[in-house]
Amino acid sequence: MLYMMLPLDRHFDSGFGAVADSFKDAADTLDSARENAPTLNDHLPISYLYRHAIELYLKSAIIIFHRKLNIPYGDTPASGEPKILDGAKWKPMYQIHGLLPLYRYFSSLFADHAEYLSTHTSTDWSFHAELGKWINDIEETDSSSTFFRYPVTKDKTKDKEKSTIKVDDYDAMFSKVKQNQKPVKAFLMVDQDQNIIESFSHDDTRSKETIGTLRQAAEVFSNCHAAMVGELTGGA
Numbered sequence: 001m002l003y004m005m006l007p008l009d010r011h012f013d014s015g016f017g018a019v020a021d022s023f024k025d026a027a028d029t030l031d032s033a034r035e036n037a038p039t040l041n042d043h044l045p046i047s048y049l050y051r052h053a054i055e056l057y058l059k060s061a062i063i064i065f066h067r068k069l070n071i072p073y074g075d076t077p078a079s080g081e082p083k084i085l086d087g088a089k090w091k092p093m094y095q096i097h098g099l100l101p102l103y104r105y106f107s108s109l110f111a112d113h114a115e116y117l118s119t120h121t122s123t124d125w126s127f128h129a130e131l132g133k134w135i136n137d138i139e140e141t142d143s144s145s146t147f148f149r150y151p152v153t154k155d156k157t158k159d160k161e162k163s164t165i166k167v168d169d170y171d172a173m174f175s176k177v178k179q180n181q182k183p184v185k186a187f188l189m190v191d192q193d194q195n196i197i198e199s200f201s202h203d204d205t206r207s208k209e210t211i212g213t214l215r216q217a218a219e220v221f222s223n224c225h226a227a228m229v230g231e232l233t234g235g236a
Contacts, residue, residue, distance in 0.1 A: 001226075001229055001230065001235040002234070002235040002236050003017075003018060003229060003233075003235060003236050004018070006236070010236075011236065012063075012064060012067065012068075012229070012233035012236045013059075013060040013063045013064050013067075013233070014063065016056050016057075016059045016060035016063060017056070017057065017060035017064075017225040017228075017229065019056055020052075020053045020054075020055075020056035020057040020060060020221070020222070020225065021053075021222065021225070023049045023050075023052050023053035023056065024049070024050065024053040024218050024219075024222055026049050027046050027049035027050045027053065027214075027215070027218070028215075030042065030045065030046045030049070031046050031211060031215065034046065041163065041164070043164065043204065043207035043208075043210070043211060044148045044149075044162065045148070046211055047142075047148040047207070047210055047211055047214055048145075048148035048149055050211070050214035050215055050217075050218045051099075051138060051142055051145065051148060051214055052145065053218045053221075053222075054099060054138070054214070054217055054218050054221055055097060055099060055102065055145065057218070057221035057222065057224065057225050058099065058102040058103060058106050058221065059082070059093055059102065060225055060228075061106055061109070061221075061224060061225065061228055062082065062084065062093070062102070062105060062106060062109065063082050063093075064228050064229075064232055064233060065109045065113065066078045066082065067079070068232045068233065069113060069116065073085075073090055074090035075090075076090070081093070081094075082094075084096050084101060084102060084105050085105055085108075086101045086104075086105070097144055097145040098139060098143045098144060098145075099135050099138055099139050099143075100135060100136070100139040100143070103132070103135045107132075110125060120231075121227075121231040121232070122231070123227045123230075123231055125227075127220060127224075128216075128220050130216075131217065131220055134213050134216060134217040135217065137213055138213060138214060138217065141158075141210065147159075147162070161206070164202055164203060164204040164206075164207055165187070165200050165201070165202050166200065166201060166203065167198070167199070167200055168186070168199055168200055168201035169199065170186075170188065170196050170199040173186050173199065173201055184201060185201060185202035185203075186199060186200065186201050186202075187199070187200040187201075187202075188200075
């Protein structure tokens with residue numbers, strides 16, 4: 001497509017989609033590599049890259065709709081600073097990082113202009129049935145694009161979910177071993193008499209589920225972006 005060869009500021013959507021592509025590509029590369037060479041807490045940068053790609057894809061789609069169909073942002077013309085209609089209020093796009101308000105407005109644009117898309121494009125614009133749930137799940141984890149980027153946020157309780165290494169009960173871990181469940185990766189701290197004083201376990205089940213959700217959502221929006229560029233912007 002033409003936009004791949006142009007500077008970002010020459011893109012129809014000001015480069016939002018192209019930068020989203022770069023974040024997604026980086027996440028895909030790291031996600032593939034971690035299976036063979038995992039590193040400590042590598043789920044955090046991978047998750048952040050996918051999450052940020054999704055945010056940028058949503059913003060790209062909104063900009064494309066407004067510029068292509070000359071839809072003003074409230075009192076601001078379509079050529080002006082992009083905004084998001086959040087409830088009844090227009091808010092500057094650059095100040096919004098939550099996926100849920102972006103997705104809601106994204107969805108409303110597709111619904112409001114379904115007839116135009118049906119008449120002027122050949123793409124099937126229906127989305128994965130689970131997409132809304134994925135966005136809600138991501139929003140519950142990271143509503144402000146800070147959870148995967150920082151070790152500490154305003155939510156101390158949620159921050160404890162960030163690490164794949166957690167405080168665990170030694171007896172419970174030992175019970176799992178005896179029951180021949182999945183392997184237990186444990187770290188035990190003992191005193192000078194070999195009494196266990198603290199025990200920790202490693203479990204990346206939740207982090208893998210999170211990455212899976214982010215990856216699937218990013219793929220949907222990546223495909224949507226490619227279709228919008230091809231159908232609505234002439235590849236620019």
